[in-house]
Structures are given as structure tokens and as C-alpha cells.
Amino acid sequence: MELFEALGLNVKILLAQLVNFAVLLFVIYKFGYGPIMKVLNDRQNKIEKGIKDANEAKEKLVEIGNKEKEVLAEARREAQEIIKKAQAIAEESKAEVVEITKQEAAKIMADTKKKIEQERAQIMSEVKGEISELIITATEKIIGKKMDAQEDKRLVEEIVGGIK
Amino acid sequence: MELNISLAPDILFYIGSLPVTNTLIGSFVISAVIIAAMLLVKKRLKKDTPGKFQNLVEFLMSGAYDFVVSIIGSEKKAKKIFPLAFTLFIFILVANLATFIPGQAAVTFNRGGESVAIFRAVMADYGMVFVMTMITVILVQIVAIAVHGPFGYMGKFFNFKSPLSFFLGLMDIVGELAKIVSLSFRLFGNIFAGEVLGAVMLFLAPFLVPLPFMFLGLLSAVVQAFVFAVLTVVFVKLASEIEEEELVEEASM
Numbered sequence: 001m002e003l004f005e006a007l008g009l010n011v012k013i014l015l016a017q018l019v020n021f022a023v024l025l026f027v028i029y030k031f032g033y034g035p036i037m038k039v040l041n042d043r044q045n046k047i048e049k050g051i052k053d054a055n056e057a058k059e060k061l062v063e064i065g066n067k068e069k070e071v072l073a074e075a076r077r078e079a080q081e082i083i084k085k086a087q088a089i090a091e092e093s094k095a096e097v098v099e100i101t102k103q104e105a106a107k108i109m110a111d112t113k114k115k116i117e118q119e120r121a122q123i124m125s126e127v128k129g130e131i132s133e134l135i136i137t138a139t140e141k142i143i144g145k146k147m148d149a150q151e152d153k154r155l156v157e158e159i160v161g162g163i164k
Numbered sequence: 165m166e167l168n169i170s171l172a173p174d175i176l177f178y179i180g181s182l183p184v185t186n187t188l189i190g191s192f193v194i195s196a197v198i199i200a201a202m203l204l205v206k207k208r209l210k211k212d213t214p215g216k217f218q219n220l221v222e223f224l225m226s227g228a229y230d231f232v233v234s235i236i237g238s239e240k241k242a243k244k245i246f247p248l249a250f251t252l253f254i255f256i257l258v259a260n261l262a263t264f265i266p267g268q269a270a271v272t273f274n275r276g277g278e279s280v281a282i283f284r285a286v287m288a289d290y291g292m293v294f295v296m297t298m299i300t301v302i303l304v305q306i307v308a309i310a311v312h313g314p315f316g317y318m319g320k321f322f323n324f325k326s327p328l329s330f331f332l333g334l335m336d337i338v339g340e341l342a343k344i345v346s347l348s349f350r351l352f353g354n355i356f357a358g359e360v361l362g363a364v365m366l367f368l369a370p371f372l373v374p375l376p377f378m379f380l381g382l383l384s385a386v387v388q389a390f391v392f393a394v395l396t397v398v399f400v401k402l403a404s405e406i407e408e409e410e411l412v413e414e415a416s417m
Contacts, residue, residue, distance in 0.1 A: 036209065
């Protein structure tokens with residue numbers, strides 16, 4: 001093989017170069033390619049995770065904001081309801097109070113009327129007694145003599161009764 | 165002064181029966197440099213706060229990785245082929261660029277009265293290129309067998325359905341062999357030609373005139389490293405793809 005000789009091909013040298021290249025390949029694979037690619041992948045994963053987390057956080061924030069609004073709206077609605085209820089209750093109790101007051105007033109009115117009636121009756125009788133007495137005294141003075149007290153009284157009462 | 169150009173690398177000395185050539189030493193030195201750099205990276209690898217050096221390495225690696233993914237179209241396949249493609253690229257690149265370190269040609273070794281250059285462009289040694297090419301080509305065959313199965317793989321080359329497909333099958337064998345030649349001689353030819361051109365220019369006009377050729381050599385140094393690695397990826401991609409025809413055949417079976 002003249003061509004091989006001319007090119008300087010020698011099986012032993014070829015083997016040596018093959019081994020040399022294999023070692024080089026192995027070292028680059030083991031210490032260069034492997035670790036560097038791992039580092040690059042790790043970093044990429046980390047960045048992707050960071051971005052994903054950030055997006056999730058953003059979404060959650062929006063969600064929380066919406067929930068907050070919802071809760072606020074709910075609270076406002078409930079407050080409105082409570083106020084309405086309270087108003088209704090107040091209205092009702094107001095009517096009740098008015099009713100009770102009216103009744104009470106009517107009762108007081110009636111009581112007062114009765115009392116006045118009684119008092120008048122009492123005053124009337126008292127006045128009657130006093131008048132009789134006055135009449136007796138007056139009559140005594142006029143007549144000048146005193147009748148039997150019992151007889152007198154009976155007579156006067158008879159008269160007064162006649163007057164009435 | 166005489167111009168000394170040899171197609172084969174020069175043998176410096178023998179260790180036992182192993183002839184040590186200048187390119188063999190060169191490839192060892194370059195491997196050692198790359199390994200040292202990788203160990204340095206590994207040692208100073210920081211997870212979250214990369215330094216400038218680590219940033220540069222990360223940028224190179226992730227850029228190369230994304231490029232491989234864009235070629236091969238699948239993250240899973242890219243993960244498998246990337247270490248080899250990247251190693252090929254870095255090794256060829258560093259080996260090619262190392263030839264531009266000035267003063268190397270002056271370092272010679274005295275072998276029985278005649279002086280031999282110790283440094284020679286590693287890729288200007290067909291042996292080294294041949295080894296890398298064989299790695300790629302054999303890998304491609306392995307991938308093809310793994311994807312298509314041993315019979316599917318053989319069936320691609322020995323197809324008895326019709327005379328035409330039989331002929332095309334034989335052509336495929338030629339194609340596979342041509343891969344070895346095209347892949348290896350592209351790299352070897354470019355670098356060796358660059359070396360020879362540089363040497364001739366230096367010989368004819370040592371000042372300024374060789375400069376444009378050196379720029380050209382710099383360009384081809386990067387491009388050839390890139391092309392070799394990318395072709396490796398492309399070959400593997402082609403081998404790992406199941407063609408539609410085959411899918412139809414499998415389905416109808």
C-alpha cells in the first residue's frame with residue numbers, strides 16, 4: 001500500500017491517536033459537557049420555576065383581590081339587610097308603643113272620670129250635710145227654740161229631701 | 165534554505181516499536197491543553213453566579229448545543245451526539261488554531277543529522293483525520309443498524325426487488341465509502357494545503373505577502389472544524405431517520 005505509506009499511515013500511530021481522541025472525548029464528556037449542561041439545565045429549571053411561581057403568585061393575588069371585593073360586597077349587603085330589619089322592628093315597636101300609650105291614656109281618662117264622679121258625689125253629700133246643718137242652725141235661730149235633736153234632724157231631712 | 169514538504173508526518177523517534185511522529189506529539193499536547201481547560205472549568209464551576217470564563221464556556225456550549233438540536237431536530241438525539249460533535253469541533257479548532265502560534269517552525273529535532281520540525285499542523289496528518297473520520301462513519305453505521313435493525317440495514321444495500329433498486333443499493337455502498345474519503349480529505353486537504361501554501365509563501369517572500377494567506381488559513385481553520393462536526397451530526401441525523409417508504413412497508417407487513 002504505497003498510498004498509506006505516502007500518507008504516513010501506521011496502525012500503531014492510528015491506535016495511539018484513537019486512544020488519544022477517546023481520552024479527550026471522555027474527559028470532555030465527564031468534566032466539561034456533563035457538569036456544564038447540568039448547571040445550565042438546573043439554572044434554566046430554576047428560572048422557569050421562578051417565573052412560574054411569580055405567575056402563580058400574581059394569579060393568587062388577583063384571586064385574593066376578587067375574594068376581598070366579594071366579601072366586602074357581601075358584608076355591605078348584610079349590613080343593609082340588618083339595617084332594614086332593624087328599621088322594620090323599630091316601626092313595629094313604635095306602633096305597639098303608640099297602641100299601648102293610647103290604651104293607657106284611655107284607661108287613665110276613664111279612671112279620672114270615675115274619680116271625679118266619686119268626688120262630686122262625695123262633695124254633694126257633704127254639701128247636703130252642711131246645708132242641713134246650716135238650715136237647722138238658721139231655723140233654730142229663727143224659731144228660737146230647740147227641738148228635740150232627733151225630731152229636728154228628721155224634719156230637716158224631710159225638708160231637704162223635699163227640696164231635692 | 166530549502167523547502168521541505170512531506171505528505172506524511174515526520175517520525176521523530178521510536179518508543180519501543182511505536183513510531184512517534186510530530187503530529188502525534190502535537191495531538192497529545194492539544195488534548196492536554198483542552199483537558200486542562202475542561203478541568204479548570206469543572207473546578208470553578210459555579211451554579212448561580214458564573215464568572216466570566218464560565219460564562220464564555222457556557223455560551224459556547226449552549227450555543228453549540230442549540231445548533232445541534234436545530235440540525236438534528238430532536239432533543240433526545242442531540243443529547244447523545246452532542247458530546248462527540250463538540251469534542252470533534254473543539255479538538256479540530258484548537259489543533260488548527262495552534263498552528264498560528266508563531267515560531268513553531270523554528271523548533272526542530274535532530275534526527276541522525278537531518279533536522280525535523282517538531283510542530284506540524286495536527287490535521288495535516290492524514291492519520292489523525294482518518295481516525296476521526298472512522299469514528300464518525302462507524303458511528304453512523306451503528307446508528308443506522310440500531311434504527312433500522314440489522315436486516316433493514318443490509319436490505320438498504322442489497323435490494324433484490326428490481327435491477328434498478330439493486331444497482332442503487334450497490335451505489336449506496338459506494339456512497340458510504342465516499343463519505344470516508346470526502347469527510348477526511350476535505351479537512352486534511354484544506355489544512356495541509358494551507359500549511360504548504362503558507363510555507364511556500366514564507367519561502368518566496370517572508371514579509372507581509374503571506375499575511376492574506378494566513379487570514380485565509382485562519383478562516384478555513386474555523387470553517388473546517390465547524391464543517392467536520394456539523395457533517396458528523398448531519399450523517400447521524402440521516403442515519404437515524406426512518407424514511408417514509410420504510411414506514412409504509414412496515415405498516416403493510
